[in-house]
Amino acid sequence: MTIATDLLTQIQATLGSAVSPNLTTASDASDIFEAYVFSLIIEAARIEEASVTYRDVFGCNPSIFVFRTSPGYIFSRNQAYTHAVITFPNKPPLEAHIGVRVVGRSGVLHECDVAVIEQAEAETCRQRQVPPRSSKVLIAVECKFYSTPLQLYLARAFIGLASDLSAREPIFATNSYSDSLERLLSARGKMWEHNLAPSAPDKVMRLRHKFQHAFQYYKAT
């Protein structure tokens, strides 16, 4: 038996116990990644001295966090989806959401994988059953989880999305990478972060700083 064959046998024996039952489709991994980015936004808000609480669409404090697996409306009551309420001293509160639809400048609907929205707008939307306007979105993050290098069309789509969002800080965040994609996003002046993982603290810190910068700007204006 060669070393490689032996390794493959060991991989076969180990892999099953390492696989999450939550990972049977590519979108399952994306859901985990979006929740991870959501947690980084909360960390950034706390570093910037915000107080953070958690609510669902019914106004309750959830003991189990429920996150969306597909884009939905902020006012949806089909599930008790969790959002974070972020409050900076002497500033109107904000809310962080996963997978909500927002209205772009053109009037069409887009999905924000993770978004920080003015709470007044979010409350209006819950009461009036409408999606938030992107002009009321402080941070919009497009999350891409791929097991392979990213394809260029994802950057093209993000550039299109960002051009229609009024959010100050649309950010492209991924666990993966792609030289071409990063070159295109940089050439178009878009913010991105790649190779995100808990095992890459430098990348995580850089993304968190982008969020912190957005909060710093919000506090100052």
Next chain:
Amino acid sequence: MNDQECIQAYETLAGILDQNGLGWVTAQVAEQIRIGKTIQREIETLKEARQAGLFTFDDYPFDDYPSRLKKGPKATFPVTVDYEPPERLRLLIDAIEQAIVITASMEHHLLEYFEKEIQDWQGIQFHADESGSEPRSLDKRKAISRLKSSRNLKELLDALRKEI
């Protein structure tokens, strides 16, 4: 490992992934292989040789045009080339690491982080907006166990990379 061994190892790993419900990983890698690898290639461009005096199209018949070109400045172009068998195997190993090892660490981070955030916190569910859909839950005890297994898996994947 030679090319044939890399191809065999790739097939074995792809089979293991399929058995464990991770066909989507194999599919993403197969798609990447189909698209190929983008590299920057520097080439010498061609340019028209400068000729003294006026000339007409009759002086230079269309078919002779390439012969009138001379070496121009170098330029770099992106081109796509096929992945070699060792590169394909590396792609698959990297993909397994992303899909299993990285997600296990993210799950663990989430559960640890939010547990510290609020008292009596009980976990995370992922739920589709459609009524009647079943939620998927993250469980801390299982996540810790998976994290440990995923670290063992990473060591094995790193060892396999060294064999390529």
